Amino acid sequence: MPAQPAKPAVLHYVGYDTDAGGIVSVVRNLAGTSASESPFDCVLGVNPGFAQLRAPPLPVLELPRVAGERISPLAFLRARIVARAARAWLRADGRNIFHGHSRAGLLVALWLARWGERRAMASVHCYGRRRWFYRWAAHRLGGRLWMLSPAMMRHYGIEPADWEKCLPGCVHFPDTSLVREKQDAHRSDELHAGGIGTLTRWKGWHLALEALARLPVEARRQWRFTHIGEEDGSAESARYAEELRAQTRALGLEACVRWSGPQSSSEALLREIDVLLVPSINEPFSVARLEALAAGVPSLSADSGGARDLVEPPENGWLFRNGDADDLARRLAQLAAPGALAEARIDRAALARRFSVEASIARHAEVYAALLSGIAR
Numbered sequence: 001m002p003a004q005p006a007k008p009a010v011l012h013y014v015g016y017d018t019d020a021g022g023i024v025s026v027v028r029n030l031a032g033t034s035a036s037e038s039p040f041d042c043v044l045g046v047n048p049g050f051a052q053l054r055a056p057p058l059p060v061l062e063l064p065r066v067a068g069e070r071i072s073p074l075a076f077l078r079a080r081i082v083a084r085a086a087r088a089w090l091r092a093d094g095r096n097i098f099h100g101h102s103r104a105g106l107l108v109a110l111w112l113a114r115w116g117e118r119r120a121m122a123s124v125h126c127y128g129r130r131r132w133f134y135r136w137a138a139h140r141l142g143g144r145l146w147m148l149s150p151a152m153m154r155h156y157g158i159e160p161a162d163w164e165k166c167l168p169g170c171v172h173f174p175d176t177s178l179v180r181e182k183q184d185a186h187r188s189d190e191l192h193a194g195g196i197g198t199l200t201r202w203k204g205w206h207l208a209l210e211a212l213a214r215l216p217v218e219a220r221r222q223w224r225f226t227h228i229g230e231e232d233g234s235a236e237s238a239r240y241a242e243e244l245r246a247q248t249r250a251l252g253l254e255a256c257v258r259w260s261g262p263q264s265s266s267e268a269l270l271r272e273i274d275v276l277l278v279p280s281i282n283e284p285f286s287v288a289r290l291e292a293l294a295a296g297v298p299s300l301s302a303d304s305g306g307a308r309d310l311v312e313p314p315e316n317g318w319l320f321r322n323g324d325a326d327d328l329a330r331r332l333a334q335l336a337a338p339g340a341l342a343e344a345r346i347d348r349a350a351l352a353r354r355f356s357v358e359a360s361i362a363r364h365a366e367v368y369a370a371l372l373s374g375i376a377r
Contacts, residue, residue: 007038008095008368011061011086013045015068015104017233019052020198020262022287023101023125026169029357030364031058039365040097045086045105054264061089068102069126071133079107087112090119097368101125106137106145113141119371120144123167124152127282127305131156144371148285149309155282163354167367168306170360171290173352191336193300194273195227196266196288197280199241204279204302206247210325211332213251219333223256225277228269230262270295274341281322283307289317290355298344300331314343316351 012027019028024044031042044050044058047065052058063085066078086108090096100109100122112120121144128134134156138145146167147153153161197203208225215223231237241259248257263269266288270276276292278301283289285306289299293310299317301307311317318335321327335341353359 006093006095007041008097008372009041009043009093010097010099010364010368011043011045011089013063013082013086013098013100013105013108014102015045015047015063015066015082015108016102017047017050017068019044019050019054019058020230020232022169022197022285024054024058025171025287026360027101028054028058029170029172030361032357032361038361040368053262066104068104071103071107071128071130075104076107079104080111083108083111083115086120087115087117090117095372097121097371099123103128109144110137110140113144118374121146121367121371124148124156125284127152127155127284134158146367149306151306151308152284155305167363168355168360169285169287169290170355170357171287171294173294173348173356189222190224191222191275191341192273193223193225193275193277193332194269194292194297195225195229195277195279196269196291197229198232198237199229199244200232200237201240202280203283204281204323205244207279207323207325207328208277209244209247209251209253209257211328212253212256214325214329215333219336220256222336223332224258225253225256226258226260226269226273228260228263228266266291267295270297273297275300275317275335278302278307279328281305285310290351293317293346293351294348294355296346296348298341298346300328300335316344316346 014023027042027044032038044060045063046060048062050060050062064081066082067075086098090098098112098120100106106122109120109122123146138158148168149166150161195205231241248254270292276297276299278286278289278299281302282305292299293316301311301319302322303319304322311319313319318331320331
């Protein structure tokens with residue numbers, strides 16, 4: 001049999017120390033579970049000493065160390081060192097592609113573009129404060145800068161704000177036999193909310209605790225909350241994690257709140273919970289929310305960020321005011337009413353057409369083909 005032509009290799013650069021977080025989850029999905037599933041090979045660009053905690057492991061390329069999620073003059077200079085190494089990797093094969101995902105990934109892509117490399121692109125995964133910088137980056141990269149959703153494009157003032165210029169996250173949509181069956185009426189004496197994500201302050205887990213504490217006594221007895229996730233390795237995250245545990249004790253919530261730490265998969269939690277809490281302000285997209293929807297679980301999310309493009313109350317979830325623990329408590333009390341959660345009717349087929357792994361692989365393949373042909377789209 002004739003040899004199969006080599007597939008393009010994509011360096012998904014993040015500059016992280018571990019494989020925690022939604023960005024790496026998406027890269028893992030794009031890599032597929034077998035060599036035949038994806039039309040391109042995926043390599044994860046990381047810092048030296050990178051710890052891979054999830055299986056199966058991804059191929060990695062260790063590059064000079066940089067802070068993955070920081071934009072500063074120093075970070076820009078460090079990114080230039082990474083860009084030199086990435087440029088050598090690109091030039092080793094004319095079908096290699098650089099795809100930056102983190103803030104550092106954007107900086108590296110900008111250096112590569114400055115040097116005339118056309119096979120370099122970046123995805124923005126954050127709601128940054130320096131909006132002018134992202135507009136400038138969009139101008140420098142042209143059709144090679146992508147956002148997660150139209151809401152993110154509107155945030156940065158980039159037009160037209162539509163899905164055609166977006167590369168959103170993706171998840172596996174399980175067979176219907178794996179989806180947690182939702183009953184027309186939930187038990188009124190036991191409702192379970194879940195949280196998935198790193199223990200960082202912007203994720204807003206303290207709001208969930210404040211809201212639970214402010215519930216009327218009867219409603220509070222109905223709810224329990226389980227969180228899975230870990231610290232992000234920073235001292236600030238470690239302090240926040242300890243604050244959350246202290247806050248749990250101080251509010252008398254130890255009987256109904258469980259901090260379960262890192263888990264290899266969210267599947268077990270999603271089988272148990274009635275609703276997923278996403279309390280972060282300007283959550284870029286939330287792969288966790290997508291995973292919940294794929295499993296038939298609605299979300300209760302802060303009214304900002306990617307939630308505005310994805311949550312359609314009450315079909316697939318509900319919204320509460322940003323940073324408002326009182327409004328979150330009000331929503332939780334409403335959802336504790338008999339039959340309230342059963343109002344959700346999630347159209348998994350419609351979601352899968354845009355957010356399934358298969359749809360995302362096809363979309364990325366289209367974008368990468370345009371890069372290789374010299375036509376940035």
